[in-house]
Amino acid sequence: MGATSKPAILSSSAMFGSMSTLNNPNLLKMSYYFTILSPTDTPLFNIAFGTSKGGGDGIARFRFPETAQYMNQFIIHSSLDILEEAQWTNGGMYLKHIDTYPPAAAYITAFLTPSGARFLLLHQPPHLPSSTSTSGSIGSSSLLGTAGSTTRASSSSIAANPTSPQTEEAVRQFMNEVYESYVKTAMSPFYKQGMEIKSPVFRSRITAAGKKWL
Amino acid sequence: MAAPHRHATMQSMSNGGISSGSDRPQQHSQLSQQSPGLRVPSNRKTIYDRHLNRTRTAELSRASFAFLFGEMVTYAQRRVTGIQDLEKRLNEQGYPLGLRLLDLLFYRSTSTSSSALSSSSTSSSPPNRPLRIITLLHLIHGPLWRLLFGRAADALEHSVSPDTPNEYMITDNDPMVNTYVSAPRDMSMLNCAAYVAGIIEGVCDGCGFETKVSAHNQPTELWPSRTVFLVRFGDPVMEREKVLERAGVK
Numbered sequence: 001m002g003a004t005s006k007p008a009i010l011s012s013s014a015m016f017g018s019m020s021t022l023n024n025p026n027l028l029k030m031s032y033y034f035t036i037l038s039p040t041d042t043p044l045f046n047i048a049f050g051t052s053k054g055g056g057d058g059i060a061r062f063r064f065p066e067t068a069q070y071m072n073q074f075i076i077h078s079s080l081d082i083l084e085e086a087q088w089t090n091g092g093m094y095l096k097h098i099d100t101y102p103p104a105a106a107y108i109t110a111f112l113t114p115s116g117a118r119f120l121l122l123h124q125p126p127h128l129p130s131s132t133s134t135s136g137s138i139g140s141s142s143l144l145g146t147a148g149s150t151t152r153a154s155s156s157s158i159a160a161n162p163t164s165p166q167t168e169e170a171v172r173q174f175m176n177e178v179y180e181s182y183v184k185t186a187m188s189p190f191y192k193q194g195m196e197i198k199s200p201v202f203r204s205r206i207t208a209a210g211k212k213w214l
Numbered sequence: 215m216a217a218p219h220r221h222a223t224m225q226s227m228s229n230g231g232i233s234s235g236s237d238r239p240q241q242h243s244q245l246s247q248q249s250p251g252l253r254v255p256s257n258r259k260t261i262y263d264r265h266l267n268r269t270r271t272a273e274l275s276r277a278s279f280a281f282l283f284g285e286m287v288t289y290a291q292r293r294v295t296g297i298q299d300l301e302k303r304l305n306e307q308g309y310p311l312g313l314r315l316l317d318l319l320f321y322r323s324t325s326t327s328s329s330a331l332s333s334s335s336t337s338s339s340p341p342n343r344p345l346r347i348i349t350l351l352h353l354i355h356g357p358l359w360r361l362l363f364g365r366a367a368d369a370l371e372h373s374v375s376p377d378t379p380n381e382y383m384i385t386d387n388d389p390m391v392n393t394y395v396s397a398p399r400d401m402s403m404l405n406c407a408a409y410v411a412g413i414i415e416g417v418c419d420g421c422g423f424e425t426k427v428s429a430h431n432q433p434t435e436l437w438p439s440r441t442v443f444l445v446r447f448g449d450p451v452m453e454r455e456k457v458l459e460r461a462g463v464k
Contacts, residue, residue, distance in 0.1 A: 039420075087422075088454070089463060091342030093320070114320045114343050115313050115420035176324070183321045184261050186314050193313050201262045 030162070031060040031124045032214060033072040034206065036182070038194045039116030041080065045197045045206075048072070052211040061126055063104055075101045076120045079108040083120075087112055093179070094172050097163050107162035111175035113182065115193065119175055123162045170213045177209040266321055280394040287395065287406055297404045301429070305412035312416020319353075319361055344421050345463055347447060347455055351382055354414055362413070363390050380447040384414070387437040405429040407441045414443055424448035 029051045036045040048060040048069075064071045079099035086095050099108040104124060111119040161167060181202055185191055254260060290303040323341050344350035351370055359367045373381035389407045397404045407429040418425035426446045434440050447455075 039422075087343075088345055088458060089461070091345050091464075093324075093343060112343065113317055115316045116422060179324075180266070180321065181262055183266060183317045184264070186317050187266070188261055192310065199260075199262075201260050205262055 029056050029061070029126055030214070031062050031126065032210065033060070033062070033076065033122040033124075034178075034210070035073070035076055035120050035122075036178075036197065037080075037118045037120065039118075040194065041077070042194055042196075043073070044117070044195070045202070046073075047203065047206055047210075049207065049210045049214075051214060053214065058211060062124055063126075071104065072106075072122055075104060075106045076108060076122050079110070079120065080118075083110050083112070083118060086110070094175055096168050096172075109168075109171050109175075111179065113179060115186070117182065117193075119178055119182075121171060121174070123167075125162070174209050174213040177213070178206055181205045181209075266318065276390075276393075279390075283391055283406075283409070284394065286409070297401055300404065301408035304406060304408040305415065305427075308409040308412025308414075309416040309419075312413040312418075313420045314416075315358065315361065315413065316417050316420045319357055322361075323357070346458060347382070347423065347451070349464070350418060350421055350423055351384070351445070354417060355384055358414075358417060359386075362410075378446075380449075380452050382445040382447075384443040384445065385432075385440065386410075386443070387440050389439065389441045392439045392441065403431070405431050405441055407443070410441075411443050414445065418445070418447075423451050425451070 031048070031050050033048045034046070035043055038044055048062070050056055050058050050060040052058040062069065062072065078101070082099045083095070086098055093112055093114070095110040095112060097107055098110045100106070101108070107123045109121045109123070111121075113119070182197075185197055185199065185202055186193065191197075286307060287300075287304070290300055290307070294300045294303060320341060320343075342349075344353050355367045355370045359365065367384050368387045369383070369385035371383045371385070373379065373383070375381075386407070389410060391407050391410055392405070395406045397406075411427040411429040415425055415427040418427070425448065428444050428446075430442045430444060432440050432442045
C-alpha cells in the first residue's frame with residue numbers, strides 16, 4: 001500500500017503547503033478534548049475546547065458530527081493500553097505525546113499524577129476543506145503531519161503541529177496547572193479518590209488554563 | 215456576622231431579589247454569576263484560591279494533633295471488639311490520607327518557589343514517580359516522613375530471610391503518633407501507629423504497588439516506643455519488579 005500511495009501524498013502535501021500560505025485562519029485552529037480518568041478508568045472530568053491563542057475563539061470543532069462526539073472518548077480510552085505501558089518505563093509525570101489515531105488525526109498527550117489519576121488531552125487539527133471523499137480523509141492525517149512541519153516557522157505553531165516541542169511545552173504548562181487544581185480538589189475532605197469532579201470552580205480553572213496555554 | 219448576611223442574600227436570590235437583597239447589590243450580582251447551589255465561604259476564597267505550599271508559620275501545634283489523634287483512637291475503639299480490629303480501623307483511616315499526601319508531596323516538590331506555576335517555574339525539573347520498590351521506599355523513608363513528622367525515618371531494611379524477599383521494614387524509634395498514647399496492660403500488643411501504617415499503604419497503593427503494611431512494637435532499652443512498619447508487597451509487584459530489573463528501569 002505504502003509504495004503506491006506515497007507519491008500521491010507527497011504531491012498533495014506540497015499543494016497543502018501552498019494552501020497554508022493563503023492564511024486561512026481556520027487551518028490553524030486545533031480542537032481539544034481533555035479528560036481525567038481515575039486509576040480504575042472511571043472518567044472524573046471532561047471538557048472540550050478549541051484554540052484560543054492567535055485569535056482563536058476557544059470553541060472546539062471536531063471532525064465528528066455532533067451526534068458522534070463519543071468518538072473522542074473512544075479514542076482517548078483506546079490509548080490507555082499504551083499509557084499503562086509507558087507508565088512503567090518513564091518515571092516522569094508528564095509523558096508527552098503517547099498515541100496517535102490516524103483515521104481521525106487525533107493526537108493524545110498524557111500526564112500521570114503520582115497517585116495514579118491520568119490526565120489525557122486529545123488534540124485534533126481541523127478538517128481540511130479540500131478532502132471531502134472518505135478515502136481522502138484517511139490520507140489527510142498524514143498530510144497534516146507533513147504540512148505542520150512546513151509551517152513550523154509560523155508564529156502559531158502550537159496549533160499547527162501537535163508534536164512539536166513548542167506544543168509539548170505548552171501542554172506541559174497546561175497539565176501542570178490542571179495538576180495544581182486537581183491536588184486542591186483531592187485535598188478537600190469531602191472528596192474521595194474516584195469521585196467525579198463537579199465543582200464549577202474547578203471547571204472554570206481548567207477553562208482558564210486552556211485559554212492561557214493552548 | 216458573615217453567615218447571616220449570606221443567608222439573607224441567598225434568600226433574596228430564591229425569591230427573585232425583591233426584598234432584602236437590595237441593600238447589598240454588589241454581593242448579589244457576584245453570587246448570581248456563580249452557579250446556583252455553590253456555597254462560597256464568606257471571605258470568597260474557595261479551596262482553589264488558596265495555595266498548597268506550607269509556610270514556616272503554618273505548622274500545627276502538637277497539642278491539637280495529639281488531641282485529634284486521641285479522639286480518633288477513641289472513635290475507632292468504640293466500634294470494635296479486638297485489638298486487630300482496632301488496628302485495622304486505624305489503618306483504614308490512614309489509607310486515604312496516604313493517597314492525598316502522595317499528590318501533595320509531588321506538587322510541593324515541583325513548585326518549590328511559589329504557588330504560581332505561571333512564568334518561570336520551568337527551572338526545576340519535577341521529581342520522578344517511583345517505579346521500583348527501592349525508590350518508593352526511599353520516598354517514604356525520606357520526603358514523606360519529613361512532610362509528616364519533620365524528620366526522616368530511622369531505618370530502612372530488607373528482610374534477610376530468603377522465604378520473604380517481598381518484606382521490607384521501616385523503623386521509627388519514637389513515632390510521634392504514639393507520644394501521648396499509652397496502651398493499657400491488657401492491650402499491650404496494640405500499636406496506634408497502625409494509622410501511619412495505613413498512610414504508608416495508601417502511598418504504596420497510589421504508586422501502583424499493592425501492599426500490606428502493619429505496625430509492630432519492638433522496644434529497645436533506649437527507645438521504649440520503637441515501632442517497625444512491616445511492608446509486604448504483593449506477588450504482582452514482585453513479578454513486575456523482576457521485569458523492570460531486566461529492562462534496566464531505575
